[in-house]
Amino acid sequence: MLINHLRLADLMQQHKEELATIESIDSGAVYTLALKTHIGMSIETWRYFAGWTDKIMGNTIPISHARPNKNLTFTKKEPIGVCGLVTPWNYPLMMLSWKMAACLAAGNTVVIKPAAVCPLTALKFAELSAKAGIPPGVINVVTGSGGLVGNAIAAHPDVRKLGFTGSTEIGQVIMKTCAESNLKKVSLELGGKSPLVIFSDCDLDKAVRLGMQSVFFNKGENCIAAGRLFVEASIYDEFVRRVVQETKKMTVGDPLNRSTAHGPQNHYAHLKKLLEYIDIGVKQGAKLRYGGKRVDRPGYFLEPTILSDVEDNMFVAKEESFGPIMCISKFHDGDVEGVIKRANATEYGLASGVFTKDLSKAMKFAESIDAGTVFINTYNKTDVGAPFGGFKQSGFGKDLGQDALNEYLKTKCVTLEY
Template sequence: MVEVSILPQVRDFMNRLNGQFINGKTVVSQQDEVITITNPATDEVIAHVATATSGDIDYAVDSAHRAFHGGWANVSPAQRGLLLNRLADLMIAHREELAQIETLTSGKLITLSRAFEVDYAVSFLRYYAGWTTRIEGKTVALSLPSANGEKYTGLTLREPLGVVAGIVPWNFSIMIAVWKFGSALACGCTAVIKPSEVTPLTMLRVAELVIEAGIPPGVLNVVNGPGQQVGHALTTHPKIAKVTFTGGMETGAIIGTAALQSGFKRVTLELGGKNAAGFLPDVSPEKTVEGIIEAGFLNSGQVCASAERYYVHRSLINNVAEQLGKRLATLTPGDPMDDESRFGPLANRSHFNKVIGYFTRARDQNLTFIHGGGAFDLPGCYIQPTAVLARSENDELMRQEVFGPVASLLAYDSVDELVTLMNDSPYGLAASLWTNNLSQALRLIPRVEAGTVWVNMHNYIDPAMPFGGTKGSGIGREFGSAFIDHFTEIKSVIMRY
C-alpha cells in the first residue's frame, strides 16, 4: 500500500469556495445555489462550488466575445502555439496537484489521473499547438471562361468561428476539456467551458494556469452548474458560434436541436456508444479474456469508447466465461489515492444507483451472472466488476449503455453473424476485432459500422487520429486535422482583374 499524501495546495484549493473563472479571475456571485462535491471513494463532502448565475454566464460569453475580437485576434498563429505549449508546460509542472484534485472528486485511480488527465491531455494540447501555423486556405483555378478578356483569381480563407461553448462530462474532466478548448484556441476561437457539476474543480485550476501561461484574459472561461440550466443557457446564447459536447445520446439530441434553433450554431457531438468487441475463433480463450479486460474495465468502465458487448464463438464461450470469472475475481477494490490500487469506484452516487438498477433488472430477466452483479460492502461507490451471459441481442444489457465495469457476452456461429450482431445497435462510436488472421481483419473492417475500429486492441486514441462516431454516436470528428474543419469557416474570395 502506497497511499499518496494530499498536497497542501490541494487542501487549500478544495477548502475555498470556488465558483466561475471569467475574464482571468475567480468569480463567486452572491446567490444561494451551491454545488456540493463528494469524494465517491468515501461519500465524504470535500468541497463546494457556486453555481453560475445568468449574469455570470453572460459575463463569461461577453468576455470570450471581446477576447475573440480583441486580444486573441491580435495574437499571431505562431504565438498561439507558443502559449498553448506554455500551458502544457505548466500542467506538467502542476501534474501531481491536478491529478490529486481529479482523483478526490471523480474517484479515478491516481495513476490514471496522472496518465490521462495530465500526461495525455498535455500530448493533445501540444498536438493542437503544432497546428496553429498550418491552418491554411488554397488558390483555386476558376472554371468559367472570360466574357471580355477579364481574368479571375479564386482563393479560400480559413477563419475561426468565434466563441465556442464546450460542455464536458465527468469521466475525464481535464482531458476532454482540453480536446475542446485546445482545438478551439489553436484555430483562433475563444471558449467557455462548462464542466460536469460532479467534477468541476480541475478545470477551474487549469483556467488559473491559462492566465499564468500568458493567454489573455477572456480567451478561456469556466462556468459551473447543471446542464439543464447552465448548459442550455450557453447552447442558446446569441454570441456562441459553436457548441462541442461529449455525453449521452439523448442529451446530445437536445443540445443539437437547441443549437440549430438558436441561430444555426455549429455543433460537434461525441455521444458515447454501446461498443462491440468481436473475437474470431482463432483467438485463444486466454487472449480473449485479456482482451475483454483491456476493452471494458479501464477506469471502471467509465470510458465512452470502452466495449460493453462481447461476441465470442459458440465453441469457446463457456471456456471464456469460466476464465473471465476467475480473472474478474482478482480485481479487488482499492483507495484511488493509493498508487498500488487497480480498481476504483464509480464517479458519483447517481451513476452508482443507475448501474445497480441494471443488475436488478438483469436478475429479474434471469440472466446468468458470470461474476459480480452488485456492490462491494464498502463506503463509497464501488461496483463489482461484472460479466453476464446474455440470452439474445435484445437483452437490456446488450442494448443500453451502462458506462460501468460490466461485460455482456453473447455467442455467435459464423463471421457474417458476428458482423450483423456488432452492427445491431443505434450507436457507432468504436469497435474492435480480435484475430490472428490479418486478411480476415482487413476484410471485416469496412463492414463494421463504427467511427473507430481497432484490431487486437481497444481504447487506444491518439491526437493524430480523428475520433468520433457514426449513427447515434454523434456528429463531427475531434483530433487529427479534422478538428480544423469544425472550428473554422471557409470563406471564398473571387477577384476580377
C-alpha cells in the same frame, strides 16, 4: 497561440501530480490512470495542437469555366468566434483539453461548462492558463448544472459553435436548442454500445487481457467501452472462465492507493443506475458470472461485473451501461457475416473492435462495421493525432487530429477577376 499552448502544456506537466490527485478525488479515477491518461493525454493534446496554430491555411482552386489567367479562386480558413464547450464527468480534464486545444488553435475564444459533479480540474486549469499568459477573456470557465449553464450556452446568440460530449438524450436537447437559437454549429460525441468481436483464431491471452480492459478501463466510465462482447462458440466457455478468473484478481479500493486497479463510480445516482441495469439483465435471463453488487465499504464502489449468455433482445444487449459491466454473447463458429450483422444492429456507432489472426477477416470487419473507430487486435488505443468521433446516434464531428480543427473553423471562398 503557439507559445501559449506550449507554456500551458509545460505548466500542466509541472503540476501533473497535483492535477492527477484532484482528478482522482473529484472523479474517482484511480490515481495511476489519472496521471497517465487523464493528465498525460491532456498534456499531449495541448502540445499537438500547438503545432497546428501556424499551419491553418486554405487552398487555391482552378475554376474550370473561367478564362485562363483571368480569375483567381482561393479559400480562407477563419475562426468561428465564441465557442461553447460542455464536457462530461468521466474524463474531466482530458475532454476539456481534447476540445479546447483545437478550439483555441483555430483562433477562437471559449466558454466551457465542466460537469457539475467534478469541476475542480477545470478550475485548476483556468488558474494555469492565466499563468501561461493566455489573455483574459479567451478562456472562460462557468460551473453549474447543465440545465442552467449548459442550456444558457446553447441558447446564447453570441455563441456560434457548441461542442458537447455526453449522453445521446442530452445531445438531442442541445442540438434542438442550438438550432432554435441561432443555428449555431454543433459537434456531438454521444453514447455508445461498442461491439467487440472475438474469433477463435485470436491470441486468446491477449483477447482476455484487452477484453477486460475494453470494459473495465476507468471503471467502465468510458464512452468507447465495449458494451457487448461477441465470442465465437468454440472458445466461448474458456473465454468466460478466464475473464472471471482474472477479474477476481482486480483490487477494488481507494483510488489514491497506488495498488488499486478499480475505483469508485463517479456519483451515487450513477451507481444506483448500474445496480438497476444488472438487475434487469439477470431478470431477463443473462447469467451473472461474477460481481453484481455494491462493495461493502464507504463510497460508491461497484464490483466489476460479468454477465454471460446475453441474447440480442435483452435490455443489456441494447442499452449502454457506462459502467464496469461486461456483457458476453455467443456466435456460431465461422459465422462472420452473421456476427457483423449483429454487431451493427444498434443505433450507436462510436467504436468497435475485433480480435483475429486472419487479416482478411479483420479487414472485412473494419469495412463492414458502422462505427467511427475500429480497433484490430487492440482496444482503447486512442492518439492525439487520430480523429475520434462516432456515427448514427453516437453523434457527429471529430475530436483530435487535423479533423478536429475543422470543427472550429469556417471556410470562406474568394474569387477575383483581374
